[in-house]
Amino acid sequence: MCIICTGEIYKQNLDTLQVLNVSDCESLTSERLQEVLVQCKNLTILRCAYCTSLTSIDLRKNIKLKNLMCHTCKLLEYINFSSDYNCLEEIRFYNTLVRNIDISKCQKLDYIICSELLDSIDFRECKELTSVNISDNNNITTIDLRENKKLSDLYCNNCRLLTSVLIDNPSELAYENYEDDPWIYQNEDFSSNLQSLIKIQRWYRRLLVIKYMKSQEFIEWIYNPNIGGKYYKNHLLKLLTV
Numbered sequence: 001m002c003i004i005c006t007g008e009i010y011k012q013n014l015d016t017l018q019v020l021n022v023s024d025c026e027s028l029t030s031e032r033l034q035e036v037l038v039q040c041k042n043l044t045i046l047r048c049a050y051c052t053s054l055t056s057i058d059l060r061k062n063i064k065l066k067n068l069m070c071h072t073c074k075l076l077e078y079i080n081f082s083s084d085y086n087c088l089e090e091i092r093f094y095n096t097l098v099r100n101i102d103i104s105k106c107q108k109l110d111y112i113i114c115s116e117l118l119d120s121i122d123f124r125e126c127k128e129l130t131s132v133n134i135s136d137n138n139n140i141t142t143i144d145l146r147e148n149k150k151l152s153d154l155y156c157n158n159c160r161l162l163t164s165v166l167i168d169n170p171s172e173l174a175y176e177n178y179e180d181d182p183w184i185y186q187n188e189d190f191s192s193n194l195q196s197l198i199k200i201q202r203w204y205r206r207l208l209v210i211k212y213m214k215s216q217e218f219i220e221w222i223y224n225p226n227i228g229g230k231y232y233k234n235h236l237l238k239l240l241t242v
């Protein structure tokens, strides 16, 4: 259970709270989270990954939020921001049921890992964007990154319907995909840009262990010593029990 479910959160001054970590709670409901979020007017970081009862996250009162980590909330369908919200810098919502998200006002967005079920996404106003990950997406057909001059990393492996990747100046871009991704070989628009790309093909499919070391969970753990050990441990436990 997290500090919301135990009630411990209410010992803190929610008005000044900047970081809220409730990850790994199977009991936390959207309603209970919402009761707390409306009081956290100064929240900048929300971590609620692996909260398997959450169905929605309403951030319309949290207009200062910069970092949202809500990946692997298996039932999460909706993430709502206020209409003029623009502070978001980093968001990870892979392994969720989110089909739509409006980040079109998020001009400070730097880093994003998307849900596999997104139908489309509009990055045009995200001028500070450096890293985009839409890996394993089943629906996106086009991704337009022509306005994102700072983009340095694009992860789009295993996107079965992706046939158009629009990039203005690909010479600085590193991308990662697998050999059987259809778009990279079948898309004529993109092939002209291909030669100037820095091509990174990693054949870690043959070794599951090495593949794991490239996984998002592992990378998050390795770069995030404060909380990562917990995710790492859980992931290992899941691997061992399969």
Ligand SMILES: [Zn+2]
Pocket (backbone or CB within 6 Å): 001, 002, 003, 004, 005, 006, 022, 025, 026, 027, 028
């Ligand atoms: Zn909880």
